[in-house]
Amino acid sequence: xxxxxxARSSIGKAVFIVLAVGGGALVVGFxxxxxxxxxxxxxxxxxxxxxxxxxxxxxxxxxxxxxxxTISRVxxxxxxxxxxxxxQNLKEDTSETKKLRxxxxxxxxxxxxxxxxxxxxVYFTHEMHLHHGMECIHCHGRVEDMPHTPRAATFEMxxxxxxHRREGGSLDCLTCHH
Numbered sequence: 001x002x003x004x005x006x007a008r009s010s011i012g013k014a015v016f017i018v019l020a021v022g023g024g025a026l027v028v029g030f031x032x033x034x035x036x037x038x039x040x041x042x043x044x045x046x047x048x049x050x051x052x053x054x055x056x057x058x059x060x061x062x063x064x065x066x067x068x069x070t071i072s073r074v075x076x077x078x079x080x081x082x083x084x085x086x087x088q089n090l091k092e093d094t095s096e097t098k099k100l101r102x103x104x105x106x107x108x109x110x111x112x113x114x115x116x117x118x119x120x121x122v123y124f125t126h127e128m129h130l131h132h133g134m135e136c137i138h139c140h141g142r143v144e145d146m147p148h149t150p151r152a153a154t155f156e157m158x159x160x161x162x163x164h165r166r167e168g169g170s171l172d173c174l175t176c177h178h
Contacts, residue, residue: 046110047099049149056144062136069126069136077112080104115151123178124155138163 054060063069068076084104087097103110118124129139136143164171 043113043115043149043151045113045149047103048096050147051143051149052145052147062143066136070130072127073123073125075126080109115149116155118155121177123176132167132169134167 054065055062062075065078065082066075067078067082068074080100080103083100087100088104090097093101100110160176161171163169169175
């Protein structure tokens, strides 16, 4: 009898450990997949892009590069053709523009690291927000002061609802959730 209770106790401990470790791994996996894990390495892009240079010093409009923002759910990442439209005319190359040229010459798309991803059950459209008078700065901050590609705000439901209340947006759940 004593060996049976000892076996049950050992099995119970083993099950607890497996669940605890597995649950912890599940939480870490969820945080990493949702972009909330604290890792600066996950944001390193294959070609360093400076919004401070392009949007700040050169005063390139957000909508020049992110052309789909006014007509689509997504703002889009600029195409290589769009980037090279300017960069092929530069007199001097930096280490980063040299990387860009290699991608261009090899006809290989840049595998940018995605910085934002909303859950599938959340509906968000750049187009709708821009047509209602929002500006990029409201969500993305002052990118013209940022040397690296920034993550946008948290995009947690409370943050969005605060903005909808402040700006007179719809508070109907079906506006954003489907």
